[in-house]
Amino acid sequence: MGVFSAINASASGLTAQRLRMDTISENIANANTTRTKTGGPYRRKTVVFEGSNDSFASVLNTESRSLVNGDGASGVKVAKIVEDLTPFKKIYDPTNPDADEDGNVSSPNVDVLTEMVNMISATRSYEANVTALNASKGMAIKALEIGK
Amino acid sequence: MSIKLFNNPILERALDASWVRNEAISDNIANIDTPGYKRKDVNFDDYLKAAMNKDTISGLVSDPRHIKINGTSDDSESNGSGVSGSNMKFTTDYSSTSMRMDGNNVDVDTEMAELAKNQILYDAYSTLINKDYGMLRSAIREGR
Numbered sequence A: 001m002g003v004f005s006a007i008n009a010s011a012s013g014l015t016a017q018r019l020r021m022d023t024i025s026e027n028i029a030n031a032n033t034t035r036t037k038t039g040g041p042y043r044r045k046t047v048v049f050e051g052s053n054d055s056f057a058s059v060l061n062t063e064s065r066s067l068v069n070g071d072g073a074s075g076v077k078v079a080k081i082v083e084d085l086t087p088f089k090k091i092y093d094p095t096n097p098d099a100d101e102d103g104n105v106s107s108p109n110v111d112v113l114t115e116m117v118n119m120i121s122a123t124r125s126y127e128a129n130v131t132a133l134n135a136s137k138g139m140a141i142k143a144l145e146i147g148k
Numbered sequence B: 001m002s003i004k005l006f007n008n009p010i011l012e013r014a015l016d017a018s019w020v021r022n023e024a025i026s027d028n029i030a031n032i033d034t035p036g037y038k039r040k041d042v043n044f045d046d047y048l049k050a051a052m053n054k055d056t057i058s059g060l061v062s063d064p065r066h067i068k069i070n071g072t073s074d075d076s077e078s079n080g081s082g083v084s085g086s087n088m089k090f091t092t093d094y095s096s097t098s099m100r101m102d103g104n105n106v107d108v109d110t111e112m113a114e115l116a117k118n119q120i121l122y123d124a125y126s127t128l129i130n131k132d133y134g135m136l137r138s139a140i141r142e143g144r
Helices: A004-030 A056-069 A112-144 B009-030 B044-053 B073-079 B109-142
Strands: A045-050 A076-083 A089-092 A105-106
Touching: A004 A045, A004 A112, A004 B009, A056 B073, A112 B009, A112 B109, B009 B044, B044 B109
Parallel strands: none
Antiparallel strands: A045 A076, A089 A105
């Protein structure tokens, strides 16, 4: 039951959703990229979210602290950014310099429509976290007014 | 006659509970997109209701060596009618049905509604406490 643990949880949510948004932007920007540093076309990236208290150390820490002053909100974190391993799209375009001998070009496994939908979802989640943060802030300010 | 100066421990406890509940709801909202996350809540209201109604049977203590059965002992009276901080723990809610494939059972609409409700409750509790102090102040100034 810390003073700012609710605000910290909301802030971690904001950070996570913003990173998700960055990843989606990168995917959309590279929807047609056929050459990357590693060779081959661009691979779609996604973020993996996990509750902050999933590791053994943090569970132990939370549980031992909760005996004294109750368990606090732990928020969310981005565990890793993973590459989508679905096969690349084959598009017939013999004029493309990256076409193989059959005239097919391997293009990124990015579906712009999916990315747009995910972007809406990320935006809404971000807004929900902003609302929660404002609620926590309002409550803290209200508490400061007690006894005035 | 013993009148405590700050004599509303239930209100303070309710304020605390509302604060902890806000933490739980914020955590739920932060974890909207976390696979396998189960929503958390604080079931303070039930404890408070039970403590205030006192609809439980209690054993009569006629000897100091008797074991108390749901009685109002002095120590439970001092921290707000048996409502102690240990009741304000997060409980994980596995019950609500999840329509989602990732095992997450957070419903944004419910959480936002709970958030708004909780904030209003917090405001109400803090206003009540303010009124309490206002009355004290009024008494100290002899009504002036």
